C-alpha cells in the first residue's frame with residue numbers, strides 16, 4: 001500500500017497535479033492481490049503461462065521469483081523482463097491510461113511457459129470501482145481506450161459500447177469459470 005501510494009504521488013506530480021490528486025480520486029482504494037503458481041511445463045512451445053494482456057487497474061506492483069518468463073510488448077517486439085533480486089516490477093494499468101488520456105500508457109505483457117519451475121509471482125493491483133464512476137463522468141467525451149477507438153458513434157455511444165464490451169467479457173468469464181468449476185478471477 002505504501003509503495004503504491006508513493007507511486008501515485010509521484011505520478012500526480014509528473015502530471016503537474018497536487019501530490020494527493022490520484023489518491024483523492026480513490027485510485028488506491030481497492031487493493032487486489034493475485035498469487036500465481038505456474039507449474040513446470042514439459043512443452044513450453046505449445047502454450048503460454050499467461051497470455052498477452054494489459055492490467056485493468058491503475059498500477060500493478062509485481063514480485064516475481066528467479067525463474068523468468070515475463071515479457072512486455074515494446075515497439076511490436078516482446079522484450080524479456082528478467083528477474084532482479086530484490087526488485088519489483090511496476091506496470092501502468094488501463095485505468096491510469098484512461099484517466100491520463102494516454103499520457104501514461106498501459107503495457108501489454110505475457111508470461112512464457114518454462115521447463116524449469118514452478119514459477120511463482122505475486123501481483124498487487126491498485127484499483128477501485130468508485131473511481132471508475134468518477135472517470136465516466138469526468139472524461140465522458142474523450143476517446144479513452146483502445147477498444148473504444150474501434151467503436152463507431154458519438155462519444156457517449158462509444159462509452160456505452162465500451163461498457164457493453166466489458167459486461168460481455170465479464171459474463172463470458174463468469175460463465176466459463178462456473179462451467180469449469182474454477183473460482184472467478186475477480
Ligand SMILES: O=C(O)CCC(=O)C(=O)O
Pocket residue numbers: 034036050055062064070109111121123
Ligand atoms: O506472473 C507474472 O509475472 C505476471 C502476472 C500478471 O501479468 C497479472 O497477474 O496480471
Ligand SMILES: [Fe+2]
Pocket residue numbers: 053054055109
Ligand atoms: Fe498482468
